[in-house]
Amino acid sequence: MELAFSEVGDELCPREALERGIARAARRGVLARERDHWREVLAAAEAADDYAAAVRRLGHVNRQDPPDGTSWRQWARWVDLRMTEAVDDPATLVHDLDDDPGWWSCGGSLDIAPERARELLRERGEQAPAAGPGRRAHLVGDVGRVVGEVVLLDPHGVERARVPTSRVGVVLERESPGAPGWVLVGAHPAAPEEDARAAARRERWPVLAGALGGWFSSAALERVHPDLSQHRMMAGEDARFRARLAAELGELLALGDADLPAAVLALGCSIGPAPAHLRRWLGWMAWRATYFDWA
Secondary structure, eight states: HHHHHSSOOSSHHHHHHHHHHHHHHHHOHHHHHHHHHHHHHHHHHHHHHHHHHHHHHHOOOOOOSSSSSSSSHHHHHHHHHHHHHHHHHHGEEEEEEEEOOOOOOOOOEESSSSHHHHHHHHHHOOOOOOOOOSSSEEEEEEEEEEEEEEEEETSSSEEEEEEEEEEEEEEEEESSSTOOOOOOEEEEEEOSOOTTHHHHHHHOOOOHHHHHHHHHTTTTTSSOOOHHHHHHHHHSSSSHHHHHHHHHHHHTTTTTTTTTHHHHHTOOOOOOOOOHHHHHHHHHOOOOOHSOOOO
């Protein structure tokens, strides 16, 4: 699968990388051959002393960890299953992933230090939960004075506005789910106005508020690629969190295309590709959470 995993690209997650590689191989008419080569890789890996090293060497998968989960064997067998499905049923191919020109919905810059942003939110009564559902929390609120500007992007990833804002978001992290004490990860400017349903959605889906805001806000993503950030989230949270994440994502995905992007933004996420791409990414996130062994 050199077509998909020879290096970390611009994909939002490994499933997207795989689907891109499969679609490109299908367009070139070599998908069945690629699948057969992958089966040779699997056979060689099963016979090798170091399964992971064999997959990386023979399959051109240049990653330190399995792209999904903690088992190279489980992941490699999944790749075979998916490639075989695509060979047998071309209707399962995902053809439009290369059509989406970008996946950021917003960004921006703060005129204050992240520590000051957290202090201002604390003064306004925005506190991290004493015992929340996961390792990260995302707090957002109005601090009463302009603290920076938020950059709003159109569906093509092109800047459409720079707007002064008095609202900020901060990302906090703790050592493990339920552990006491929070450490500041970063802060970001938030849109000056939010959907009237935003607070209710954060209350309804607390795991998603911590996951999407805590791992995929512009503050959380300043130094981490979304692909790697999701892997860190899955590996760092416990099985109960991942199960709740999948369940809440199922409810979120019941929203229509008109409401889904606004709900994702309300939950603190700065990733906002076209609705079809966004829906697939969230669906694949739910699937990853429960399909693979992350322990």
